[in-house]
Amino acid sequence: MEEQTETTMAPGERMDVDGGGYVPLQPEPEDDEPLTGAPFVIKKFSPVFFWSWDVHSDSCAICRVMLMEPCLNCQVNNKTSCVVVWGECNHAFHNCCMAAWIKSGSSSSGTAGTGSKCPLCQAEWIIQRVGN
Amino acid sequence: MTTMTRRRLLRDLKKLQEDTPSGICAAPCDNNILVWHAVIFGPADTPFEDGTFKLVLEFTEEYPNRPPGVRFVSKMFHPNVYADGNICLDILQNRWSPTYDVSAILTSIQSLLDEPNPNSPANSQASELYVKNRREYEKKVKAIVEQSWVAFGDDKDDKDKKAK
Numbered sequence: 001m002e003e004q005t006e007t008t009m010a011p012g013e014r015m016d017v018d019g020g021g022y023v024p025l026q027p028e029p030e031d032d033e034p035l036t037g038a039p040f041v042i043k044k045f046s047p048v049f050f051w052s053w054d055v056h057s058d059s060c061a062i063c064r065v066m067l068m069e070p071c072l073n074c075q076v077n078n079k080t081s082c083v084v085v086w087g088e089c090n091h092a093f094h095n096c097c098m099a100a101w102i103k104s105g106s107s108s109s110g111t112a113g114t115g116s117k118c119p120l121c122q123a124e125w126i127i128q129r130v131g132n
Numbered sequence: 133m134t135t136m137t138r139r140r141l142l143r144d145l146k147k148l149q150e151d152t153p154s155g156i157c158a159a160p161c162d163n164n165i166l167v168w169h170a171v172i173f174g175p176a177d178t179p180f181e182d183g184t185f186k187l188v189l190e191f192t193e194e195y196p197n198r199p200p201g202v203r204f205v206s207k208m209f210h211p212n213v214y215a216d217g218n219i220c221l222d223i224l225q226n227r228w229s230p231t232y233d234v235s236a237i238l239t240s241i242q243s244l245l246d247e248p249n250p251n252s253p254a255n256s257q258a259s260e261l262y263v264k265n266r267r268e269y270e271k272k273v274k275a276i277v278e279q280s281w282v283a284f285g286d287d288k289d290d291k292d293k294k295a296k
Contacts, residue, residue, distance in 0.1 A: 061231040062196060063136070064143045076135045101230050104197035119229040 061120055062097035068132075071096045085130045089123040095130055137195050141165050144234040156238045158189070166191045168200075170238055174277060178246040179270040183277035187217075187241070189234065196230040199223070202237060209276045211248040211259035219244070220254040 059065060063072040070082035071094035085095040102116045102125070116125040141160065148158055158170035168189040174180030186205040192198055202224055203217035212220040223232065223240055253259035261269035 063140060064147075064233075072139050073136045076139065097230070101197050104194065106197060106228060119231045122229075 060092075060094045060097055062093050062101060065094070067092055067094065070094075073097070073100070083130055083132060086128040087118050087123070088126040088128045089118050089121050090128070091118050091120045093119070098125075137191065137193050138165050140196055141168075141191065141234075147233065148235050151235075153235055153239050153242075155242060156235070158234055158238060166193075168234065170234075172238060172242050172245070174280075175242060175246055179273040180245045180277060183280045185280050187238075189237070196232070199225070199228040199232070200237070202241065206280045207276050209258050209272045210245065210255060211250050211262050212244060212252065212254050213258075214254040218254070220252055 058067055060067055060071060065072055065075070067084050069075075070080055073096055074080070074082040074094075083095045084092050085098050086092045098119075101119060117123065118125050142165070145160065148156075155173035155175065156170070158168055161167045161169065168191070170187045170189060172185045172187065174183030174185065184206070185208065187202060188205055189200045189202050191200040202219055204213055204219070205217060208217060214220065219241060221240065221244055223229070224237070248259075248262055250259045250263050258269065258272070261272065
């Protein structure tokens with residue numbers, strides 16, 4: 001029985017919750033039998049999800065504005081296309097704030113090396129992803 | 133850029149008012165948010181205890197990407213403070229990070245008071261005494277602690293006169 005469950009739900013495979021909550025994804029003839037014989041019928045499946053932003057801190061440590069809002073500079077200039085940048089150290093900032101810090105030329109001073117550093121942990125700044 | 137710096141400083145002020153670190157007071161000048169006056173109380177159980185040391189912080193339009201200029205207005209006797217009040221502190225120079233704010237700067241200076249770094253002396257006399265004759269060092273520090281109370285009122289009067 002355990003082995004069968006593993007073959008129908010491979011690790012990392014997602015359940016199709018939008019399509020009416022059909023579990024498991026691929027119907028297997030062997031599994032169907034006990035279901036039809038069950039004393040109840042699932043008529044509706046309403047999952048409830050809790051979510052949070054997948055970042056360590058929800059505000060930008062440079063300008064102190066929430067990451068989901070435009071940075072201070074964009075707010076001043078009425079720009080709304082302000083994106084967030086994640087470093088490989090998993091620290092996130094507004095892309096504008098980070099770009100201004102790197103452009104200022106102070107980001108690579110201090111410790112050894114010439115590359116820019118993360119303003120929070122001083123690790124070498126390598127962009128992991130940019131987005132919202 | 134101008135407005136951004138000012139808005140960030142207002143956020144610093146708000147944070148300082150909501151969550152004031154102990155032994156620290158700071159506020160911008162009435163007519164210029166780029167210039168702040170601050171007071172650091174000497175930490176308890178140190179020779180600096182009970183001192184009320186005044187400082188001036190001068191920000192540029194490049195803040196927070198550049199550190200402010202910070203100096204003691206009150207007379208100071210400390211291995212890492214120059215005669216003109218300027219402070220030799222890595223985070224105010226090459227270790228600056230734009231994530232620091234007024235609160236972080238002043239807290240760092242407060243802890244520098246009792247944890248000097250004699251290896252980068254700004255006041256060679258203070259540095260030498262700190263290493264070789266701690267009793268004499270503490271005596272000199274006590275003297276500037278007492279001066280900090282006297283100069284506290286005088287300095288303000290001077291400023292008011294100049295303003296008029």
